[in-house]
Amino acid sequence: MRKPKSLYHGHRFPALDISHAVRWYFRFQLSLRDIEELLFERGVTVSYETIRRWCNKFGKGFAHRVKAARRKAGGTWHLDEMFVSLRGEQYLLWRAVDAHGAELDILLQKRRDKAAAKRFFKRVLRSNPVPHKIVTDQLRSYPAAKAELPELVNVKHVFVKAAARINNRAENSHQPTRERERRMRGFRDPARTQAFLSCFGPIRQHFALKRHLLRARLYRKQLAVCFAAWREFTNVTQNPSHAF
DNA sequence: GCAACTATAACCTGTCGTGC
DNA sequence: GCACGACAGGTTATAGTTGC
Numbered sequence: 001m002r003k004p005k006s007l008y009h010g011h012r013f014p015a016l017d018i019s020h021a022v023r024w025y026f027r028f029q030l031s032l033r034d035i036e037e038l039l040f041e042r043g044v045t046v047s048y049e050t051i052r053r054w055c056n057k058f059g060k061g062f063a064h065r066v067k068a069a070r071r072k073a074g075g076t077w078h079l080d081e082m083f084v085s086l087r088g089e090q091y092l093l094w095r096a097v098d099a100h101g102a103e104l105d106i107l108l109q110k111r112r113d114k115a116a117a118k119r120f121f122k123r124v125l126r127s128n129p130v131p132h133k134i135v136t137d138q139l140r141s142y143p144a145a146k147a148e149l150p151e152l153v154n155v156k157h158v159f160v161k162a163a164a165r166i167n168n169r170a171e172n173s174h175q176p177t178r179e180r181e182r183r184m185r186g187f188r189d190p191a192r193t194q195a196f197l198s199c200f201g202p203i204r205q206h207f208a209l210k211r212h213l214l215r216a217r218l219y220r221k222q223l224a225v226c227f228a229a230w231r232e233f234t235n236v237t238q239n240p241s242h243a244f
Numbered sequence: 245g246c247a248a249c250t251a252t253a254a255c256c257t258g259t260c261g262t263g264c
Numbered sequence: 265g266c267a268c269g270a271c272a273g274g275t276t277a278t279a280g281t282t283g284c
Contacts, residue, residue: 011269031253050270052254185253185278192255250281260271 007235017044019234021051022058026203029183059199065233066202070102075132077104079142081112082174086187094120097173103201104128108194117145125151135160176204
């Protein structure tokens with residue numbers, strides 16, 4: 001029987017280096033050049049361009065595995081949109097998070113009308129069970145789109161004012177995106193932005209434990225669990241703390 | 245306040261090296 | 265010889281700094 005090809009088949013650099021680079025890029029507010037420098041410090045000489053290609057190639061798959069392994073969404077969806085400027089053009093980044101603040105899905109669209117809302121609902125429904133409640137701002141596109149989707153017709157819909165604390169989960173989840181947007185000197189291409197943010201959200205959140213709510217011992221224990229899971233997602237057997 | 249300059253970001257393309 | 269991967273160099277865009 002033929003042995004299945006490794007995820008990293010054909011790559012010259014070890015899987016661990018690739019896994020590190022991809023994780024750092026999507027986990028922290030680091031540029032590709034920052035990661036190039038960090039790897040060089042650890043004896044790995046690779047260009048930022050190669051790291052960019054690794055991120056493009058492996059990011060999507062890693063993010064998909066992270067999302068698939070996550071606990072199923074709670075019964076409530078919090079939905080919100082944020083404006084993103086791409087080369088001077090205004091786009092809307094639609095985002096859904098669950099009751100725990102975990103990102104369910106994002107979608108970059110030009111409009112915020114009924115069709116756009118419907119498109120986003122369908123997208124979230126493809127990878128998440130039907131919620132028992134959705135929480136949104138007062139944008140009228142939400143109820144109009146919801147009324148046309150049989151899966152959501154009977155779902156309770158709670159409207160909140162944009163500044164209301166109840167929808168802070170969705171509002172707060174925009175913050176890392178804003179920070180990253182600034183670090184990257186803005187987003188440019190819609191397709192590339194969608195691809196980047198689809199990886200950025202799940203991977204970042206996988207390691208973003210609520211440190212301020214945890215005692216050090218528990219925090220380290222949970223972090224170790226996150227790393228063990230990451231090694232599984234990336235098919236890397238070596239413990240990162242033993243690397244370099 | 246404004247323009248010029250510099251630094252830095254992602255992205256693109258052509259070329260070269262390597263392994264099959 | 266071919267396909268793949270990495271690299272170098274260039275492009276475009278934006279933010280920050282400096283000097284007037």
